Amino acid sequence: MNGITPWLALSFTLLCATGVRAADTNSVTIVRDYTDIVAPADQQAYEAGVKSFNQCLHQHGFKYTWTAWTHETGNTYSYSYTSDPLSWESFDAMSVAGKACDQSLRAAVNPHLKSETSAFVEMMPELSHMPKGMGLTSALIEVTYFKLKPGHDASEAFAAAAKKIAAAAEKSNWPINYMFGRMREGGEDAPDFILVSPAKSWADLGNDPDPTLWKMVENVYGKESGQAIRKSVNDAIQSVSSHVDSYNADLTYTSAGK
Numbered sequence: 001m002n003g004i005t006p007w008l009a010l011s012f013t014l015l016c017a018t019g020v021r022a023a024d025t026n027s028v029t030i031v032r033d034y035t036d037i038v039a040p041a042d043q044q045a046y047e048a049g050v051k052s053f054n055q056c057l058h059q060h061g062f063k064y065t066w067t068a069w070t071h072e073t074g075n076t077y078s079y080s081y082t083s084d085p086l087s088w089e090s091f092d093a094m095s096v097a098g099k100a101c102d103q104s105l106r107a108a109v110n111p112h113l114k115s116e117t118s119a120f121v122e123m124m125p126e127l128s129h130m131p132k133g134m135g136l137t138s139a140l141i142e143v144t145y146f147k148l149k150p151g152h153d154a155s156e157a158f159a160a161a162a163k164k165i166a167a168a169a170e171k172s173n174w175p176i177n178y179m180f181g182r183m184r185e186g187g188e189d190a191p192d193f194i195l196v197s198p199a200k201s202w203a204d205l206g207n208d209p210d211p212t213l214w215k216m217v218e219n220v221y222g223k224e225s226g227q228a229i230r231k232s233v234n235d236a237i238q239s240v241s242s243h244v245d246s247y248n249a250d251l252t253y254t255s256a257g258k
Contacts, residue, residue: 049112174216
């Protein structure tokens with residue numbers, strides 16, 4: 001979006017682009033993400049099952065939000081659900097609160113799944129560019145995954161470069177906003193970092209920033225230093241992939257009090 005994918009590398013929860021405020025990231029730092037893949041023939045039944053599960057949560061006073069996203073590119077029979085940013089301890093309480101509807105989930109949703117993955121995302125405000133006090137509501141989000149080369153050095157180099165880029169974006173009042181997260185407990189094939197950038201529309205998503213990201217970095221640090229930052233990013237990355245999601249109000253769960 002707006003050139004965000006190309007800015008890092010040869011070319012990225014939740015992170016929840018429907019309501020995260022930058023000021024919150026000091027106290028709530030972990031987002032949980034589930035991604036479901038369904039067969040085309042099961043799509044209608046799957047969505048009905050999610051709605052039934054959400055109804056069960058309402059009936060039991062479940063107080064946590066799960067924001068639903070439909071994948072618009074990539075595997076378009078995929079759905080992702082992201083929690084609000086929470087402390088690690090809050091996920092213990094969430095697990096207990098949701099047990100009353102475990103059977104509803106197994107009966108109404110699971111039979112229609114081809115597969116499901118889950119991971120935690122550690123939000124990293126120091127790598128992100130989100131003006132303080134700015135609330136995000138977004139019809140679309142571009143989600144980009146970064147798989148780094150093996151070893152501690154690549155991870156440290158990538159994070160250090162991303163931090164410098166975020167500092168440059170803040171200093172120059174760069175108009176593009178994005179949030180970074182580090183993937184946790186996602187399994188062997190999970191990416192190392194995730195970038196989420198919001199868009200109001202497809203037209204907004206396709207607009208290129210002015211200046212471009214790397215031009216902005218060079219404007220702040222100088223051409224030589226800017227090129228060195230870009231090289232350190234490219235050298236750390238093994239692969240990059242991205243997709244676009246749309247906000248799904250019908251499958252989103254919010255408690256009655258919200």
